[in-house]
Amino acid sequence: MKPFAYARAATVEEAAELYAAHPGARYLGGGTNLMDLMKLGVEEPATLVDVSRLPLDTVDELPDGSVRIGATVRNSDLAAHPTVRDRYSVLSQALLSGASGQLRNAATTGGNLLQRTRCPYFQDTGKPCNKRAPGSGCGARDGVHRDHAVLGHSPGCIATNPSDMAVALAALDAGVELFGADGPRTVPAAEFHRLPGDRPEQDTEIRPGELVTGVVLPSASAGLPSLYRKARDRASYAFALASVAVVLSVEDGVVRHAGVAFGGLAHRPWRARHAEQALLGAAPTTAAFERAVDLELAAAEPLRDNAYKVRLARGLAVDVLERLAPPGSS
Structure with a gap:
């Protein structure tokens, strides 16, 4: 693992400022995926901006009946939350089907959405992978691809998204809240992740420096x-x-x-x-x-x-x- 700088943000505004001030920065939440990729040499951030202690760790019912989930809510807490279990049970089921109890205790809502593919060609820096090294080719296409995509893939990438939670959010018509230099915005969960096209290195619709601040579950699908x-x-x-x-x-x-x-x-x-x-x-x-x-x-x-x-x-x-x-x- 290469040396990196570390900064802790107290507010979402400070997080965005720290990111902008440190080229090559990455946001750090639970770290269950990012730290693994750093150890493998796939991710080499110059600075980690720690957002794990931002005040985004609650599940709140909004006046219109929708439910907002903060980005730092742990997966285990979210799966067990009474409102989620009772009104959006598919989300609780999806969370409980992913990873181990120990990982769910560390992983966050925002981090779950941002986890990267588990394609072995992506994770092996000695193999060609357009997602990790654009222009190097897709080793999986003519290699081992039993676990890979059958829908929406391109000549440049056949990787799949690993998140269980994101599948439930898409079916629920949830929205993903983001905050960046241009302020807050919301992207539909079903459109948050991108198809590979000719830019497989870009996983999501997040703009540079934007931070996931929460997820909103609509009242229309409640219950x-x-x-x-x-x-x-x-x-x-x-x-x-x-x-x-x-x-x-x-x-x-x-x-x-x-x-x-x-x-x-x-x-x-x-x-x-x-x-x-x-x-x-x-x-x-x-x-x-x-x-x-x-x-x-x-x-x-x-x-x-x-x-x-x-x-x-x-x-x-x-x-x-x-x-x-x-x-x-x-």
């Missing part, structure tokens, strides 16, 4: 039936081969609200807009669920060794939809 399912190589402490978060409401025998997002399939949580559109107004039947999911996954472009992900994601999504709205029960 709706929801579920998260994840398939992985082992029962715990593993990233998703495929996952799905669904928020579903059925009234008078038809689907009135559908929020569907896939994880493990793309460079970002994949919001299934085509499937959602097909579900709205449809009766909750197995055939309707299968048609909607197939419509979404028709865009998949699997590689040599990961076509199984399409079938896996289809099975997960149909199963979750059937659990939330059992066919024939309406």
